[in-house]
Amino acid sequence: xxxxxxxxxxxxxxxxxxxxxxxxxxxxxxxxxxxxxxxxxxxxxxxxxxxxxxxxxxxxxxxxxxxxxxxxxxxxxxxxxxxxxxxxxxxxxxxxxxxxxxxxxxxxxxxxxxxxxxxxxxxxxxxxxxxxxxxxxxxxxxxxxxxxxxxxxxxxxxxxxxxxxxxxxxxxxxxxxxxxxxxxxxxxxxxxxxxxxxxxxxxxxxxxxxxxxxxxxxxxxxxxxxxxxxxxxxxxxxxxxxxxxxxxxxxxxxxxxxxxxxxxxxxxxxxxxxxxxxxxxxxxxxxxxxxxxxxxxxxxxxxxxxxxxxxxxxxxxxxxxxxxxxxxxxxxxxxxxxxxxxxxxxxxxxxxxxxxxxxxxxxxxxxxxxxxxxxxxxxxxxxxxxxxxxxxxxxxxxxxxxxxxxxxxxxxxxxxxxxxxxxxxxxxx
Amino acid sequence: xxxxxxxxxxxxxxxxxxxxxxxxxxxxxxxxxxxxxxxxxxxxxxxxxxxxxxxxxxxxxxxxxxxxxxxxxxxxxxxxxxxxxxxxxxxxxxxxxxxxxxxxxxxxxxxxxxxxxxxxxxxxxxxxxxxxxxxxxxxxxxxxxxxxxxxxxxxxxxxxxxxxxxxxxxxxxxxxxxxxxxxxxxxxxxxxxxxxxxxxxxxxxxxxxxxxxxxxxxxxxxxxxxxxxxxxxxxxxxxxxxxxxxxxxxxxxxxxxxxxxxxxxxxxxxxxxxxxxxxxxxxxxxxxxxxxxxxxxxxxxxxxxxxxxx
Numbered sequence: 001x002x003x004x005x006x007x008x009x010x011x012x013x014x015x016x017x018x019x020x021x022x023x024x025x026x027x028x029x030x031x032x033x034x035x036x037x038x039x040x041x042x043x044x045x046x047x048x049x050x051x052x053x054x055x056x057x058x059x060x061x062x063x064x065x066x067x068x069x070x071x072x073x074x075x076x077x078x079x080x081x082x083x084x085x086x087x088x089x090x091x092x093x094x095x096x097x098x099x100x101x102x103x104x105x106x107x108x109x110x111x112x113x114x115x116x117x118x119x120x121x122x123x124x125x126x127x128x129x130x131x132x133x134x135x136x137x138x139x140x141x142x143x144x145x146x147x148x149x150x151x152x153x154x155x156x157x158x159x160x161x162x163x164x165x166x167x168x169x170x171x172x173x174x175x176x177x178x179x180x181x182x183x184x185x186x187x188x189x190x191x192x193x194x195x196x197x198x199x200x201x202x203x204x205x206x207x208x209x210x211x212x213x214x215x216x217x218x219x220x221x222x223x224x225x226x227x228x229x230x231x232x233x234x235x236x237x238x239x240x241x242x243x244x245x246x247x248x249x250x251x252x253x254x255x256x257x258x259x260x261x262x263x264x265x266x267x268x269x270x271x272x273x274x275x276x277x278x279x280x281x282x283x284x285x286x287x288x289x290x291x292x293x294x295x296x297x298x299x300x301x302x303x304x305x306x307x308x309x310x311x312x313x314x315x316x317x318x319x320x321x322x323x324x325x326x327x328x329x330x331x332x333x334x335x336x337x338x339x340x341x342x343x344x345x346x347x348x349x350x351x352x353x354x355x356x357x358x359x360x361x362x363x364x365x366x367x368x369x370x371x372x373x374x375x376x377x378x379x380x381x382x383x384x385x386x387x388x389x390x391x392x393x394x395x396x397x398x399x400x401x402x403x404x405x406x407x408x409x410x411x412x413x414x415x416x417x418x419x420x421x422x423x424x425x426x427x428x429x
Numbered sequence: 430x431x432x433x434x435x436x437x438x439x440x441x442x443x444x445x446x447x448x449x450x451x452x453x454x455x456x457x458x459x460x461x462x463x464x465x466x467x468x469x470x471x472x473x474x475x476x477x478x479x480x481x482x483x484x485x486x487x488x489x490x491x492x493x494x495x496x497x498x499x500x501x502x503x504x505x506x507x508x509x510x511x512x513x514x515x516x517x518x519x520x521x522x523x524x525x526x527x528x529x530x531x532x533x534x535x536x537x538x539x540x541x542x543x544x545x546x547x548x549x550x551x552x553x554x555x556x557x558x559x560x561x562x563x564x565x566x567x568x569x570x571x572x573x574x575x576x577x578x579x580x581x582x583x584x585x586x587x588x589x590x591x592x593x594x595x596x597x598x599x600x601x602x603x604x605x606x607x608x609x610x611x612x613x614x615x616x617x618x619x620x621x622x623x624x625x626x627x628x629x630x631x632x633x634x635x636x637x638x639x640x641x642x643x644x645x646x647x648x649x650x651x652x653x654x655x656x657x658x659x660x661x662x663x664x665x666x667x668x669x670x671x672x673x674x675x676x677x678x679x680x681x682x683x684x685x686x687x688x689x690x691x692x693x694x695x696x697x698x699x700x701x702x703x704x705x706x707x708x709x710x711x712x713x714x715x716x717x718x719x720x721x722x723x724x725x726x727x728x729x730x731x732x733x734x735x736x737x738x739x
Contacts, residue, residue: 199625200626203624206540206559276544321545323539325540
């Protein structure tokens with residue numbers, strides 16, 4: 001019987017996969033969950049103890065959409081910052097977007113990322129490799145080779161594959177490799193030079209808008225190709241009621257389509273941009289109308305949306321301190337995803353298990369992985385207080401970047417510990 | 430910065446505030462008719478005209494307005510400045526602010542640029558046109574011109590015809606006129622009338638003749654050649670026939686209908702030459718109203734009360 005290296009005692013164990021929602025103790029032996037004891041735990045030779053009384057113990061969160069800065073954009077973000085920010089936010093695994101410079105379209109880059117991340121510690125890095133070489137949308141990447149190097153999915157970062165025939169072939173090929181294709185749903189031509197949602201607010205502000213149809217068209221295309229090929233496709237982050245409708249229909253038909261929503265998009269609408277053209281609200285996808293936000297909130301509750309993502313998009317202050325139309329889009333999100341999901345759950349009267357589904361089991365399932373706390377499972381866990389409130393302070397953000405619309409706001413939740421591979425990757429001060 | 434008076438947009442002004450600016454402009458208008466077209470009102474104050482977008486009319490109008498108030502002026506145009514060397518707008522403005530100007534008049538191709546300056550620069554900011562958002566002094570001078578000819582604005586039917594979607598003149602016009610009680614109708618091909626424009630305070634139609642019918646004022650907007658490349662309309666020829674203003678179409682309006690245009694005019698496209706030069710045209714009155722309005726705005730932003738000109 002192996003020694004218990006870490007014992008997490010007295011917390012509310014919340015594991016949607018096993019159906020457990022009860023106070024108990026989780027024992028880890030090295031990088032594996034050794035046992036889950038409901039009620040009292042038997043005495044044992046324990047290395048480290050964490051007192052989780054009054055806290056929730058859940059499978060570690062998994063983030064599907066994040067830009068981690070390396071290689072190429074180290075001025076915005078580095079793995080040292082991002083993986084620590086992720087762990088502080090309760091994430092035990094973060095997918096890196098292929099939109100690095102150079103793009104992650106080779107085993108060399110994928111391998112680099114995996115090795116760099118191992119050296120940093122913090123959350124695990126799950127690389128998403130590009131579907132097309134250079135993300136240029138012309139030729140497919142060497143997907144088997146990339147899978148071998150560690151890629152968990154294929155997608156061209158925040159860029160849709162314009163050529164539908166190529167997307168089809170890419171999906172078929174990825175299907176054989178056994179991983180999903182991640183499609184950022186935005187028809188580039190329809191989106192045009194829009195810098196926010198096309199609607200009355202954009203009209204009032206005199207800004208070019210991106211119509212909802214630009215996203216809907218791309219989501220419907222992905223659904224049709226999933227039907228055609230039987231291949232798994234994940235669309236995200238999505239922002240429109242139309243995309244939600246397409247996802248709902250696809251799932252009703254049992255098609256292998258999944259979707260994710262950015263935590264911020266569960267709360268803010270395009271009206272937020274009207275407050276002085278704040279560039280922190282210039283996002284991709286853009287913030288949309290009230291009806292879209294309502295549809296997204298409902299879809300998450302129904303399970304039509306599989307995951308909440310941080311959509312972590314770091315930008316330098318110089319790239320944000322510009323005229324709105326010139327400012328780089330994006331906001332960081334690893335630190336606020338839990339708080340924003342808790343806020344959604346509180347407002348909609350959803351149980352805490354929905355939060356864990358949205359942040360852990362749902363996204364893990366998109367990748368074909370599990371996220372659970374059962375004997376034999378990989379020891380990736382988060383221990384958090386859902387009732388506490390945390391103010392988003394610039395000085396407390398581990399990310400190198402500071403571009404978040406939530407600065408200064410108090411959000412629900414506080415992560416006490418994040419355990420990755422059986423080791424404490426983050427302990428709140 | 431707080432404590433500073435800015436003019437960023439008509440949308441954040443009340444009808445009362447707009448009326449008072451128009452009244453102020455009326456009092457400054459009389460100065461243009463004197464032999465000595467100058468008052469010492471803003472003597473010793475500094476006005477910077479930061480025009481990042483090409484402009485003849487608006488720029489010379491603001492320059493003249495500042496000089497007639499005896500202010501010291503500094504004119505900077507985007508093409509010739511450090512911006513070409515890659516300096517950001519904010520850095521340019523902060524550098525200028527080091528000279529402690531009282532007012533920075535900004536024209537910029539991006540909406541929200543004056544708001545950015547108002548947040549970070551310690552000077553009063555006057556928006557001389559920001560992208561497709563607003564051109565508040567144009568809106569004011571259009572209203573002043575109408576008021577001078579019609580004695581009122583409330584209850585008038587005003588038609589604004591052209592590329593509404595890309596027009597800051599249209600937006601300021603709709604907002605200002607509707608606040609003062611005019612009935613505004615905008616008209617253009619569907620590709621040029623933006624989503625939700627009614628929320629700004631107007632009706633929208635794609636039928637020119639309907640827009641012009643019984644109008645008290647018809648305001649024509651310039652069609653830009655770039656829009657042709659964007660496939661917003663097929664040709665000048667078609668545009669002129671179905672959305673342009675000529676003498677025959679003008680007869681559908683009221684007999685004393687005013688014809689307005691912010692300039693410069695594409696003669697033969699949105700406006701026929703004979704109408705532009707005809708008896709109902711007040712286009713040149715708009716230009717002189719412009720100087721008076723800008724004097725009023727500069728005076729107001731520099732902290733002037735509502736008593737009027739010296």
